[in-house]
Amino acid sequence: MLIVGELINTSRKAVKPAVEQRDAAFIRDLAQKQVEAGAHYVDVNCGTMVHDEVETMEWLVNTIQEVVTAPLCIDTPRMEAMEAGLAACKNGQPMVNSITAEKERYALVLPLILKYKAKVVALCMDDTGVPATAEQRITIVKKLVGDLTAAGVPEDDIYLDPLVTPISTGDHCGNDVLDTVRFIRQTYPKVHGACGLSNISYGLPNRKVLNQAFMIQTMAAGMDAYILDPLDKVMMGFVYASQALLGQDSFCMQYLNAYRNGVYE
Template sequence: MILFGESLNVISKKIGKAFRERDPKPIQEEALEQKEKGMDYIDINLGPAKKDGHELMPWVVQVVQEVVPEIPLLLDTSNIQAIEEGLKVIKPCAKPHIVNSIMARPERYTVMLPMAAKYEADIVALMWGPDGLPRDENERAALAVELLYAANEAGIPNEKIWVDGIVTPVNIQQQQCMSLLNFQMMLEDIAPGAMSTCGLSNISNGPPVHLRPILNTTYMIMLGRYGMKSVISDPLDEGLTAVAKGKRQDIVDVVYQAMDGTAPDLSTLSKELADYVKTVRVITGEQLFSDSYLEI
């Protein structure tokens, strides 16, 4: 699994302050830590950046590339001008940089797709349409067809597109978790050759902190089984990174068994592996989510 590090984000107090004060030190320390933690890409997330994004993005890009020039970047903000200013100064590396994200909304993709093509960037195609979040996998599929067709027309082939079907919190939109899995199963037929990604930690946005790692890791394994190529993840979650890099096949195996309904009796498993089986059952809707589901 390819990992996009999510922590260079304006919502972080330390990073947000560094952005505002144009202090390169915390930004470069974060970038170096993400490299050390095994992140394959670094996501630079400025949020809306309405006032000074067009100045901030190119500055952050240059600051990050001073210390990790070999790691490709995702440029992430709703400010389209800021994205372009970042693309103007970004230095090439072995893999294309990525524009994150282009929504399935004509007023945005008609501007952003030609821009991405001009600078030869990959794109994240976000399945957020005119009505917001799709209701199910079929609406996701319809948006994907529309957005990928527009990207192809703009000169961006499927191989440079990372489709993001949108992850939602399991505690308030449990059914949507399976909808995204169903969409992921359809993606190869809808968009042959396209890559895929997601904001993985959204699934655990709301549940107690101690549940976040197991929810994130379990869902990553489930999505990966159906072809998910990458996830935007927390670099500090070393357990998740170990699974993503193939170091915990025992966890992957028991998650697959739980998905197939062939998991061993929980009493025969270690608590760690039994908790993964319980988490699969919550994500699939076999068991309702509660903050105490691991204790049941």
């Protein structure tokens, strides 16, 4: 299981002013807390900094690496910022968030993945937009895996995001994701599945419960990576419990360590 800590994102109210003021202590603390809570990667997103995203990305990457050795996930739609972030990465294998099957986006991002030997989150989306069914997602999955591996990206470095859409917009939306994840796991056992969870509950009350339940369902279907808030003890508790129940935690050691560390209060 791979957890990408999502909190260093300038779309968050507490983060944007800290980044604007170059509050290094705030950013270092947030990075460190996420890693200590179980994040394997730290996501870095400053996409709202329209006028100085490149400089901000470099500053964030360098600031985070002052206190953590975990690798970073460079999260931006802007190629200049993505390359600046990747070039500054020193800790292990970086991750790119994200590539799609859209022709222009794919052509721009692929050279950076290859140049920096990065892992990549690949969104199941093409030039027709967000797929409406599991079948459309699966068609895009086949194309992305085929094209990326043919270009030299190892299967183990590919993290397919089936694109979670709100169940408030259609009863089928949850099952579309689950069916796609099952297909990925059965067809490409070395390829990973990754997603954020919060979209599933958009527009509904008690969103955390829906997010937690969907995480358990997707993990049982074969999802093995999440972009989430690792400081959410309840969510992380369900991650460890689910791994133990699915036989993915030898002798339940991670679950027991989580218990001893106060995850379950």
